Amino acid sequence: MSRSRTAMLQRIREAIAGTPEPAPVPRDYRHTGDHPPGSPAVVELLVDRLVDYRADVRVLAPDELPAAVADALRPSGSVVLADDAPAELVDAASASTTQLIVDRRSAPLSAADLDHIDAVLTTAAVAIAVTGTIVLNAGPGQGRRAITLVPDRHLVVLRADQIVETVPEAIARLEESDTRPLTMISGPSATSDIELSRVEGVHGPRTLIVLIVR
Amino acid sequence: MTTFLGIPRRSRPSGHGMGHNGLPDSPLRGHTSFPDAARSAVGNTQLRRNLGNATATIRAKRAAVVGELDDWEALRDAGSAVKQQVMARLPELLEQLEAQVTARGGVVHWAADADEANRIVAGLVENSLQPGDAREAVKVKSMATQEIGLNEYLEERGIEAFETDLAELIVQLGGDTPSHILVPAIHRNRSEIREIFLREMPDAPADLSDEPRRLAMAAREHLRRKFLSAKVAISGANFAIAETGTLAVVESEGNGRMCLTLPETLITVMGIEKLLPTFADLEVFLQLLPRSSTGERMNPYTSLWTGVTPGDGPQNFHLVLLDNGRTNALADEVGRAALHCIRCSACLNVCPVYERAGGHAYGSVYPGPIGAVLTPQLTGIDGHDDPNASLPYASSLCGACFDACPVKIDIPSLLVELRGRVVDADRDRTIPGGWDAAMRAASWVMSSGKRFTAAEKAMKAGRVLAGKKHKISSLPPPLSAWTTSRDLPEPPRQTFHQRWRAEHGSSDDAPAPGGEPR
Structure with missing residues (x-):
């Protein structure tokens, strides 16, 4: 290994030599919320946060999903799905007039291909109510990171039981993701770089639509 | 004259350009002392107005979202304790990180100083480009790469580095330097930004207005083709998890996701202090950072990746671990405390001195209260004529920064300690300085x-x-x-x-x- 590696580790060891053992980390912060995952209060909190980020949100019964998906896709000429998307989502998307494109891991679409696709339809791994965050962990129905990034509309379908109240609850669930890439999404892309005034929609999808199935 | 100020000194890379104060040109050192630089900044009414508006806005946002959490103090205590653990266990954690990243297909490099880091990155970029590829790389905003002056180094070698964060783009197109850790173009208002875009962006629409939305959309169009065609991306990292080898970048615009996902090669430059021991520690820091930084409950996008994921994202991943003065700082109690910093910039926004003087007056890529501690620790101090010797005085010691710091760095006490060392260093001088003479005269009169x-x-x-x-x-x-x-x-x-x-x-x-x- 490199000379700098040896030198740096040596310098660090000398720098911290004689440091007393630091105190154990106090973890007196909230680990769980006031309400169980998926409870109406948690769903309501997530909706409130997402609306605050100017995402479009709908809470619906399972039998309302196909119509809601078709509805959300109507403005889009084309939509991309992961090759392991659940059948009910594929069926719902097929029912719309939108052109359906599947991103196959064996023959992935290029960034240029994705740039010509209007929307993406995915599931998610976890959602955090208190921060309005949706987490993708490359699990079934979520696809490669690129498909949720390049198209301009992202339609996410969440099950209520995937919604937890606090950040620690979500991190605990995500530990199972092992080393798969994670993307945490809290509203559409945004910037506050010009005079601290928030503008939604810069490089990532400018429209985020969340359908929550009770 | 060279006076040791009790701040660790470090050797300088040879062959560097010298500034007119006789010290090397460095992104960590300006040409004038803070009082001189601040005087001209304070005289700029436009700058003061821009800064006043921006810092007041972000202070209010931060206060509101921090107030929502009844366990905020417990989170700060945890964050502070985790960082102490990191410093005490740094060698083993770095080795663990290296092993995990390597096991997942990444390559880890160690850079002792800015020069070595620049050389490593330039070499990696060269190796990633095929003949016929544009000699360019896209960049995610990163303090570490600013600290080492990477863009300038690459430019000298004919490689263009495109900043893709909107504020960094404004700074880069304006031929300017960042003045804030989080909002580098905080010193510019919308009409100045419009002028920069019209002047420097060939594809800017002729009827561009100064409305922030229109300006942001112009930047989107400008960068879109770069993202889709870039072969190499360079990023920093907000956190690295030793236990799993996972890297994290926290951002808002999606430019980070673009850079971390689309190119074939990703090079991440990270200071060695940015580690967290376990994945679970994210539950603390993903609460502390966004609320302290942008004043949001959560930033729009956080990306976490571990080495290389086959078929998803860059297939070549390089992690450059940067020392550049950090091991010297670590050996000093003040320096070690400053290394806890997670670069949220809350201390800048609450500081009455920063609010009036702005970031440029500090002469370092790390401005504000934490910059006044961290910068002299990273560079060492070369006597009274070193502009960085004036930084511990760039504070009214009001304590607002300590209250705002998410990892409870006691910045005012650290500044007092550094000031004390300046005085101690003067005690043995045979020719008393003006301050000593005045104090002795006063003592003679009053006795x-x-x-x-x-x-x-x-x-x-x-x-x-x-x-x-x-x-x-x-x-x-x-x-x-x-x-x-x-x-x-x-x-x-x-x-x-x-x-x-x-x-x-x-x-x-x-x-x-x-x-x-x-």
Whole structure:
């Protein structure tokens, strides 16, 4: 290994030599919320946060999903799905007039291909109510990171039981993701770089639509 | 003159350009001391207005979202303790990180200083480009790459590095330097940004208005093709998880996701102090950072990746671990505390000195209260003429930064400690400095009642100097050291001592200053 590696580790060891053992980390912060995952209060909190980020949100019964998906896709000429998307989502998307494109891991679409696709339809791994965050962990129905990034509309379908109240609850669930890439999404892309005034929609999808199935 | 200020010194890379203060040109050191640089910044009313508006906005946002969490103090305690653990266990954690990243298909490089880091990155970029590829890389905003002056280094070698964060783009197109850790173009207002875009962005629409939405959309169009065609991306990292080898970038615009996902090669430059021991520690820091930083409950996008994921994202991943003065800082108690910093910039936004002087006055890519501690720790100090020697004084010690710091760095105490070292370093000088001479003179006057009474009488002359303005704005040297940066109030008509005598009779009844019998 490199000379700098040896030198740096040596310098660090000398720098911290004689440091007393630091105190154990106090973890007196909230680990769980006031309400169980998926409870109406948690769903309501997530909706409130997402609306605050100017995402479009709908809470619906399972039998309302196909119509809601078709509805959300109507403005889009084309939509991309992961090759392991659940059948009910594929069926719902097929029912719309939108052109359906599947991103196959064996023959992935290029960034240029994705740039010509209007929307993406995915599931998610976890959602955090208190921060309005949706987490993708490359699990079934979520696809490669690129498909949720390049198209301009992202339609996410969440099950209520995937919604937890606090950040620690979500991190605990995500530990199972092992080393798969994670993307945490809290509203559409945004910037506050010009005079601290928030503008939604810069490089990532400018429209985020969340359908929550009770 | 070289005075050791108790701040660790480090050797300089040879062959570097020298600034006109005789010190090397560096992103961590300006050409003028803070008081001089601040004086001209404070005189810029446009800058003061831009800064005042921006810092007031972000302070209010931060206060609102921090107020929502009833366990905020417990989170700060945890964050602070985790960082202490990281410093105490740094060697093993770095080795663990390296092993995990390597096991997942990444390559880890170690860079002792800026020069070595630049050389490594430039070599990696060269190796990633095929003949015929544009000699360019896209970049995610990163303090570490600013600290090492990577863009300039690459430019000298004919490689163009495109900043993709909107504020960094504004700074880069404006030929400017960042003035804030989080909002680097905080010193620019919308009409200045519009002018920069129209001047420097060939594809900017001719009818571009100064509306923030229109400006952001112009940047989107400008960068879109770059993202889709880039072969190499360079990023920093907000966190690295030793346990799993996972890297994290926290951002808002999606430019980070673009850079971290689309190119074939990703090069991440990270200071060695950015580690967290376990994945679970994210539950603390993903709460502390966004709320302290942008004043949001959560930033729009956080990306986490571990080595290389086959078929998803860059298939070549390089992690460059940067020392560049950090091991020196680690050896010092002040420096070690400053290394806890997670670069949220909350301390800048609450600082009355930063709010008025702006980031450029600090002369370092790390401005504000934490910059005033961290910068001299990273560079070392080369005597009184080193501009960085003035940084510990760039504070009113009001304590707002300590209250705002999500990992509870006691910045005011660290600044006081650094100031104390400056004074201690002066104690042994054979020719006393102005401050010493003044203090000794004052002590001589105050230790005798007669001398004190005489001095009181002499003060009346000050009333003449003050004149109709009732203040003294300029005095001859050495007293000019005081009056160049502040007015001296007119001395009172009567001192307390004189008034006591007038109201209570003879001077025998008066308390004798200094207790010396007459």
